[in-house]
Amino acid sequence: MKEIIPYIFAILIGLFTTAESYMSSELGEMTSPSISTFYNLFIGAIVFAVPLVLSNNINKSVEILKARPLLLTGGIFGAFIIYFIAKSVPILGLTVTLTLSIASQTLSSFYLDTFIYKHASLGIYEIIGVLFTLVGVWFMVK
Template sequence: MKELLPYIFAILVGLFTTAESYISSELGEITTPSIATFYNLFIGVIIFSIPLMLNSNVAKSSEVFKTKPLLLTGGIFGALIIYLTAKSIPSLGITVTLTLVIASQILSSFYLDTFIYKFRPLGINEIIGVLFTLVGVWFIVK
């Protein structure tokens, strides 16, 4: 079961991404994408504050100020992901938007894994996978 858990988490991330994208774009249409992004992140802070306080990890959270400032930029990317998704969906729809999001995630992570971190060697399977990803995007976007 322990080996299965990361796969379940990854599938949940995909499902949650779709749900979050839809909800943020709907809220962004009623208000603005900026307001939708703010409330999305604000509610997230409230939700994650509860277990942080209950587990007495508040003292441990001060360690974040001892890290490299670059490691704190994830929040900027998270906010931009929510905002740009909320801006894209009304024009492109959920399927095209998330197809482009997922394809760009696959291609950028492939680049990092293969050429920067050297987790994966570049072989024929990887090249075929990249080509299939690009062809799949083309078919869905067209």
């Protein structure tokens, strides 16, 4: 049963990304993309702060000070993702925005897994997968 949980989480990532993209773009049009981004991150921080405080793991938070500073910049990427979604969805729509986003995630992670981390090989099936990804993007954007 444990093996299915990561698959469920991966599916939820896709569903949540779509929902978050819609909400960010709507809120961004009502206010501004910057305000939308701020409140998305603020509410998200509260959502994760409450169980952190209630579980007494707040003491473990000091371990973050031992992390390489570069590892702490992930939040910057998260902020830009929300901001870029709020700016792109009203112009491109959810489907095109997320198709481009998913394709760029797929291709960049494939690059990292294959050439940097060496977790994947570069064979004919992988090349076909990359080509199908690019063709799929072309059809969705067209």
